Amino acid sequence: MDVAKTPSSAKAMIVAGVMSGTSADGVDVAICRVSVGRNGVAPVKVLGHSRFAYGKKLRAMVLAAAGGTKMSAAKLAQLSWKLGEEYAACVEKAAKEHKLKPELVAVHGQTILHDADEGMTWQIGEAAVIAERLRLPVVSDFRPADMAAGGQGAPLVPMLDWYLFRHETKNRLLLNLGGIANVTALPAGGCVDDAMAFDTGPANMVIDAVMQRLYKREYDGSGRTAARGKVLEDVVRKMRATKYFNAKPPKSCGREEFGEAFVDKLIALCEKADAEKEDIVATATALTVETIVDAYSKFCWPHLGQVAPGAKATEMFVAGGGAKNKTLMRGLAEKFGALGVKVATTESAGLAVEAKEAAAFALLGWLTWHGLPGNVPSATGAKRAVVLGKVSYGG
Structure with a gap:
């Protein structure tokens, strides 16, 4: 796998990586500069990091969904849209706090199901909502492409x-x-x-x-x-x-x-x-x-x-x-x-302990935006390196 091959059109970008993990306790936003160096992508530089706790009601809904509590399709859809609003608000607050203007947003989403043995995973948080609220392109839903290629969909860091x-x-x-x-x-x-x-x-x-x-x-x-x-x-x-x-x-x-x-x-x-x-x-x-x-x-x-x-x-x-x-x-x-x-x-x-995963998805979002693979097959077990995620355009 050659990670050094970047297209001539690749450019440095400020990317907001957004991560909410299995602890379901909140959202990390790492606003990063991803550059192009002589040997491909230069090390990601975190320009600003902010952490936001979920509200009590929202966290309870997330834990219920992730814990297998029976929920109607309507309730799951409602939760996904609520999370989209939450992620958009967090990016907006982080950008304001650090006085930065992201050009791209990369959102992992909230995992409510991950069963690699059955070849399925589900991260929610409606990307179209984020793209519209921020008027920025959003890369989301990173894991399925790796799983479709025979991988575990994790880890992607x-x-x-x-x-x-x-x-x-x-x-x-x-x-x-x-x-x-x-x-x-x-x-x-x-x-x-x-x-x-x-x-x-x-x-x-x-x-x-x-x-x-x-x-x-x-x-x-x-x-x-x-x-x-x-x-x-x-x-x-x-x-x-x-x-x-x-x-x-x-x-x-x-x-x-x-x-x-x-x-x-x-x-x-x-x-x-x-x-x-x-x-x-x-x-x-x-x-x-x-x-x-x-x-x-x-x-x-x-x-x-x-x-x-x-x-x-x-x-x-x-x-x-x-x-x-x-x-x-x-x-x-x-x-x-x-x-x-x-x-x-x-x-x-020099990397804040709670910023790392969000920074990882900032990098993965940059790679996707430039049509470059983001998985490491030796880590996930995928048959090949693939471009991860889906893009929602918010211009």
């Missing part, structure tokens, strides 16, 4: 990872801790086709669900609740036996695998062991750490060793809301440190 973080002598791991955790492994000196990327399992999703059930709180702040609890290692071991964790990449997941039923099982096992509430949160947090480390040991490290046996070091950069959870980050640093992997957040590389 590896293209940004490769452009921003590849290194000639060091292996790089890019870990994103959203609702779901996904990792990109970039072998030292490798090309984009050498990248391995996949969803490791839940990041914040299970922790958040436990907090909502036990404490009526949306999430565990900086990990203070988990820090007070005791990890039930036997429960972690039993939950790690879940089939998904041992499946080989390419693979992707969502609420279908780690939603209500998974949380029910975790809490039941903890309560059977007479756990305190904070112990359950600590156990859910440890499960995220252990499954990420397992994924690295089983899949990433063998791949890195095969492609780049002479790498000088392996470094990990963490992004996503989970990067602010100190207990989660401390667990990752300890476990990976023991494996000789240095852990830092993307902040150390």
Whole structure:
């Protein structure tokens, strides 16, 4: 796959990337400059980043739809149009806040279904509404093209990872801790086709669900609740036996695998062991750490060793809301440190932890606008590189 081939008509653009993840807690807008360099697309530069929380009623509707609650076609359509209005308003606010004028908008949309085994995915948020409100072209619905080509439709962030973080002598791991955790492994000196990327399992999703059930709180702040609890290692071991964790990449997941039923099982096992509430949160947090480390040991490290046996070091950069959870980050640093992997957040590389995924879709939107492929087949399992998304014109 040659990512360096760009058409002569390609130009630098200011693109607003819009991301709302599986945690369904709000919207990130990263307004970026995507340029054309001698070797193709130059690294994306984030010019401004803003985060907007969903209103309580809208979030409840999103969680109900994503959680499989029965909803009429009319209600789902209403939600999609409401989200279109929400995304448009967020881009408008971010542009005003940072005094920037986007030329293109790239919207991931809100995932309410992702079942790669059945070859289907659904992200909602009416793009025509966004295009009309902003009077700008909008690229949306990125995942189906990859799935139609035989891929998982995820992860799609590896293209940004490769452009921003590849290194000639060091292996790089890019870990994103959203609702779901996904990792990109970039072998030292490798090309984009050498990248391995996949969803490791839940990041914040299970922790958040436990907090909502036990404490009526949306999430565990900086990990203070988990820090007070005791990890039930036997429960972690039993939950790690879940089939998904041992499946080989390419693979992707969502609420279908780690939603209500998974949380029910975790809490039941903890309560059977007479756990305190904070112990359950600590156990859910440890499960995220252990499954990420397992994924690295089983899949990433063998791949890195095969492609780049002479790498000088392996470094990990963490992004996503989970990067602010100190207990989660401390667990990752300890476990990976023991494996000789240095852990830092993307902040150390100049990229805000909550801006990365939105920035990735800004890049993907730019690629689509110029007729260039945005998926990485070695990551998604697609048969070929394809142009992603659909364009709504808002002029």
